[in-house]
Amino acid sequence: MGDFAVQVIGLGSMGFGMAQSCLRAGLATCGADMNPEAEARFAALGGQAGFASSGADKIDAVVVVVLNAAQLEAVLFGPEGIVPRLREGAVVIACPTVAPSVARDLAGRCGAYGVHYLDAPISGGAAKAAEGALSIMAAGPAEAFAAARPVLDATAAKVFDLGPEPGAGSAMKAVNQLLAGVHIAVMGEAMAFGMTQGVSPAAFLEVISQCAGTSWMLENRAPHVIDGDYTPRSQINIWPKDLGIVLDIAREAGFSAPITATALQQYMVAVGMGLGAEDDAAITKVYARNAGIELPGGDD
């Protein structure tokens, strides 16, 4: 175990992969989760389960990979919140997708304890988390970046330095999620529309991926529909959450985002159909059901 002590909080698919990558990079890594099975799986890899037994004041970096702003706030400043027990100069690396105003607020509260805060939403999915190849949209003062460097090196292929103001990382993440969520949904809309006109899903991917209508998400998700494989690489359930955050931020800013709002409604239909835990390419099933057409795999 190395000299740099990392406390990962949240061992879901992203957090587990990040903890694993820290461990592989030689950092002394503890992994805490409310689910004892996740902690046990991490211990089986050679990590330390739970919170650092040597005390929070020995921790150099806290990596928080929970679901939303409320959980992030609770983990940092709730009744058992970790920030008041950290040493001065430690860093909180905050990975959830939150509103920029939340990031600014939490950074200020960390600062009152002499703790650095790196606004650091992540992108790339579970596989890249496990490989230490995430993209991190990071913002914070130079000291926060410096304090977080060993963790960034261990977990990211690409760190976007979005400047010294916390919130800028969260803002860029929100912009990316807006686009990604809409692109997945409109991929489903276009593929199913094509099927009504005799365009097969395979022809759709082959031709459109070479045309101006392509997107990164289309090329990544269309194969799932073609294969009839909805094993969740990224769940439908992500999108009501993330597009909901986008629209909350937009409402606060007096910003009308009608395409995003429409895409969110399609994801809500998918959740209502019981598809929440499926891969997000299953948004295509909403369109197929509405149009009475059968997707590859034929199980719906």
Next chain:
Amino acid sequence: MGDFAVQVIGLGSMGFGMAQSCLRAGLATCGADMNPEAEARFAALGGQAGFASSGADKIDAVVVVVLNAAQLEAVLFGPEGIVPRLREGAVVIACPTVAPSVARDLAGRCGAYGVHYLDAPISGGAAKAAEGALSIMAAGPAEAFAAARPVLDATAAKVFDLGPEPGAGSAMKAVNQLLAGVHIAVMGEAMAFGMTQGVSPAAFLEVISQCAGTSWMLENRAPHVIDGDYTPRSQINIWPKDLGIVLDIAREAGFSAPITATALQQYMVAVGMGLGAEDDAAITKVYARNAGIELPGGDD
């Protein structure tokens, strides 16, 4: 002038470029347009203005590059329609974006005169048309492809052979336009949203183009907004037409396409703002106006 005689009908930005490419490839090319200035510009390049003086029965291929299905039908079968005067074995290469059912209908009517019909919507923009580097989404029997080959070779970098059934090209084009139109609009939505959160248009392009939220259209159009340059490479006016066609086809098929419908409404706002003749990246101005933010260039 070569032995292969081509009649181009419609010398707008796409048709002019295609006629120019046919000429450059050594085909004997006539170019007709209702606008005498366009014909004069074509004659200045060495082409023959108007319709072939040697008679329609000497034409090997008619390339129709008009605006919509009504114009296409008129050019082929109207009072002065060309098809009844063509020789057997000549080919009509139909480039407008039309409903697949229109393509099937026109192909059948051409067949009654022994004339081949290639359903051949084009993609790539005016610059690629002039370079002979279009993408063509083509469908028709092998004989139609063979008869059209010299024109396809002269005008296209990539010909997608979508099978023997006319309509399959139009269907794929509609699918591509659905995606392209939505991707441009949501690019504007995301970029302006980002600006309300402190993400500059330049940072938007730099970061998002490397992330999962990217699209071909985003990478192509975002620079126009960053440069404040709305010189029309492709006009706003294209999209009410093309997304309108998509939604007409969808309605006929009983297909709900809510994201496309929402994007169309945003283009209608742009038209209402008087932006119809600007580059389609100007969709971003709709969002900027609604949110009271100023885009680069600052002229709106």
